[in-house]
Amino acid sequence: QQQVKQSPQSLIVQKGGISIINCAYENTAFDYFPWYQQFPGKGPALLIAIRPDVSEKKEGRFTISFNKSAKQFSLHIMDSQPGDSATYFCAASRGFGNEKLTFGTGTRLTIIP
Amino acid sequence: EPEVTQTPSHQVTQMGQEVILRCVPISNHLYFYWYRQILGQKVEFLVSFYNNEISEKSEIFDDQFSVERPDGSNFTLKIRSTKLEDSAMYFCASSQDSWSYEQYFGPGTRLTVT
Numbered sequence: 001q002q003q004v005k006q007s008p009q010s011l012i013v014q015k016g017g018i019s020i021i022n023c024a025y026e027n028t029a030f031d032y033f034p035w036y037q038q039f040p041g042k043g044p045a046l047l048i049a050i051r052p053d054v055s056e057k058k059e060g061r062f063t064i065s066f067n068k069s070a071k072q073f074s075l076h077i078m079d080s081q082p083g084d085s086a087t088y089f090c091a092a093s094r095g096f097g098n099e100k101l102t103f104g105t106g107t108r109l110t111i112i113p
Numbered sequence: 114e115p116e117v118t119q120t121p122s123h124q125v126t127q128m129g130q131e132v133i134l135r136c137v138p139i140s141n142h143l144y145f146y147w148y149r150q151i152l153g154q155k156v157e158f159l160v161s162f163y164n165n166e167i168s169e170k171s172e173i174f175d176d177q178f179s180v181e182r183p184d185g186s187n188f189t190l191k192i193r194s195t196k197l198e199d200s201a202m203y204f205c206a207s208s209q210d211s212w213s214y215e216q217y218f219g220p221g222t223r224l225t226v227t
Contacts, residue, residue, distance in 0.1 A: 029174060032214045033210050037157075044119075044156060045220035051214075066150045089156060098144045100158040 001026055004092050006104030013111055019077040021107045023090035030092040034101070035064065035075045038087045047088075048075070065085065080111045115139045117219035119205050120164070125225045134190045134222045145188045146206040146216060148179065150197055156204065157215030162188065197227045 004095045013019045023033075034049035050057045050064040050073065059065045063076040077084055090104040118137045126132050138145050147159040161168040162180055168176075179191045189209075192199055202221040208214070 010223055016138075031200075034215070036218075041221075043220045046217060049215065076200050091156075093214070095215075098163050098211070099214075100146065100161055100169060100171075101148075101157040102158070103215060105155045 002102050004090060004102050004104040006090050006107060008107060009084055010108045011103070011110070013080045013109065015080060015082060015113050017080050017111075019080045019084065019109055020056055020112070021088055021090070022072065022074045022084075023092075023104050024072045025092050025100075025102075027092070028071070029094050030102075032093045032099075033066065034091050035062075035068070035074050036089045036091060036103075038089065038106075044089060069087070077109075080109075082111045082113065085109060085111050115141075117205055117207055117223050118219055119221060120201075120221040122220065123223045123225070125227065128197060128226055129194050131154045132192050132195055132224065134192075134203050134205075136190070136219055136223070137186050138188055138190045138205065138207030139209075139217060140186070142207035142209050142217075144168075144208045144210070145180075145182070146208075147190045148206060148218075149201040150221075151201045151222050159190075159203075164181065192224075195224075200224055200226045 035047045036044035038044045039045045048062045061078045066073045087106045091101040093099040093101050120135045132148045142195045145162045150156045158168045160174045204221045205219045206218045
């Protein structure tokens, strides 16, 4: 019940296209859903996050869509650029202080010219 | 912008040896974490720490592991007797307070056990 399932495992998108990564969770106690971006040899960097009181959050080219009833959330990267090529992890936690993050398995995104 | 720092960036050790991984969390943060990532796999929670006590630990965090905040800035992870399967990237993270959900990760220490 603690798992966060992420798909696809890898994704290739043309420059300028939309990249979509999906995650699903089972634990209804989760109430904080961040996305992290990780470049090779680096630590995960917080990209964008959402709480379940809203269905969508947008920051620049990055949008999280959240479906509480389906227990799913997704990351959309608009106008994808080669610099977006990285591994993306969704995560979830119960949110309040000191709660651990449970990570998805990651999606390796490659943006091709 | 404040960031979490970790040293060393790469540590090579022999099986059975003790290692200490060091982290300096963001200065006004109160909650600290260690995670690990085996090559090509997902990031896994090890332990959380607050007010000089462990708040939660995972099944991975057995008696060979310990954490300490020896002073006002450092946060360390000690592995007493390393095993081959301890080879991984170890990430330190910190978050500000109970109202701030964001966890910020350091660049990691790559631990190689031979």
